[in-house]
Amino acid sequence: MQSWMKYSSDWKIRCGMCSAPCNSSSVVCLGACEMGLPPNEVTTIVILIVVFFAVRMLIGYLASRKVNNTTDYIVAGRRLPIYLTGASIMATWFAAETLMGASSTAYQYGFQGVVFDPFGAALCLLLSGFFFIRLMRRGRYLTIIDFFERRFGKRMALAGSLIQIITYFGWTAAQIVAGGNIVHALFGWPVAAGMLLVAIIVISYTMMGGMWADTLLDFIQMFLTAGGITLIFVGVLNAVGGWDGLFANGGSLYVSKPFTLMPIAGEGYLGYQGSLGWTYWLGAWMALGLGSIAAQDLMQRSMSARNESTAVHGTYMASILYLVFGVLSPLIGIAMFALNPNIAPENSEFLLVTAATDHLSPVLAGVFIAALCSALMSTSDSSILAGASVFTENILPHFTKGKLTDKLQLRWTRIMVLVIGLMSLAIGLWAETIYKLSVFAWTIILVGMFAPFAFGMYWKKANQWGALAGFAGGWISWMITLPILYPTTLAINAGDAELAIWDATYIGSVPAFLVSVVLVVVVSLATQKVDVPKPLADVDGKPMAFKNRLGILPLRDALRKLRPEEVEQEEKETLKPVLPEESIQPGD
8 A cells, every 4th residue: 555655646637538638527528538538438437436436325324234333333343254354355455546556657667666566465465364363353452553552551552543543544535636536537526526525425334334334345346346457457468469478578668577576687676776776675575565564454354354264364365366466457557568668657547547448348448447436435444444443442542531331432433434534535635745744654654563563462572662662763763764865866766856755765664674673672671670561462451372373274264154152252242342441551
């Protein structure tokens, strides 16, 4: 996700058929001009988008009937089967701007340009499933911050909560901006009106159905986008002469070897050579590969699974699906270079749309493009719910007086879905500076939160002072490296300040991450007596053993029906009220 925040903020609809501005207010004429589509296909897309919007609202209403308490709303009652768990994780990350950005970036830089996503994202899901998901599900946490609070105390939990919420403000704003631009292109409305429409729909069905609504919609969304991208790839592959033609003629604008993920001799990685190029390459893998492990949206879906095996294998399933279908978009970009190597970089953003209209029937192309629009909402609802969950579970209890009943917490979570959705809309409309600052919060999760998370789960001596030192030290050292790297990245990017800042961000994250790791270890060891490490505990504060943490479980446990005693136990835990004193340990 992080690597495409810049792409989302710049996702503007451009004229695809002529250089003259389109003055028509007709939906069909405007869509045909601005997206470069035949009028009959624009009509199909508009109709399908309206249908998709209606279906989302209907499913949100139906899902609301399954919500009886906060656990139902935030983690679907921890009852998701493997197919819903895997599909939901995959569809949440399989965002529209990721698909379109991957084909455009691969057209310019080949596989080097998409190390971040899908390759880094698939790595993230694989590592999460193998090293972290099992204990997170065993702990029955509602948020990832619950883990930080139980393991390190309320100071680290509060710091992590603020970063997570800021991050999701920006990520949600990115989706709303992109959705508003698409509505503008297809319906002829002002972009602001399109953003408002998208925000209203997403907020409405998420408020009603919570995780149940999100999961059911993600499941449908996965089939539409994965099926569509597969059909497009088959059409493009045939056009270039099959696999032999793709490997013989496929290419990219700036990279001589489009199918390599490694730095290239004489070219380096994305224009950076030597140690700087290798550091950038490592940062590209880490940005999502490690940076998104300690993020609420991923963990929230894994914690919604019905048992540990389902959570683990659902994440593995998502990793495989994401890599298989995610790699098709960059392959389409490389193949499109073979078909037309003269597309200017600034005109390559709608490369995937062009491929769809060229190689699919009007109806199928319409379904796929409408599904891309709908995919924006799948990502938006995930980020809104993630931010709202963190606020009501980990921040609100610090300020409420008396007991926060489950009914009241559920009400507050729904209120925060509305608040976060509206604030994200406002950020997208007016607060460009805040929006760009929120982008950097994704990097702070990597440089500040991953090391405490990993050591907290795998090292008994990790304590709160070590976690806070790693969090603050990683962030501060990263901020120091940015101005040091900026002159170099600015020169390599020929004076393009925005690209220079992004390159410095990723390159600087590597040394900052190492600083965070060192500080967690050194400070924890130095403060063992003044800050005795807390045991690894579940959501009720009961210690969990430091064993059986790896994601090595028989698949049959994820596929079989739950035994009656297992269902009864889950229902007891689901219906248990959540009180402030349960989530804040005395003496923290």
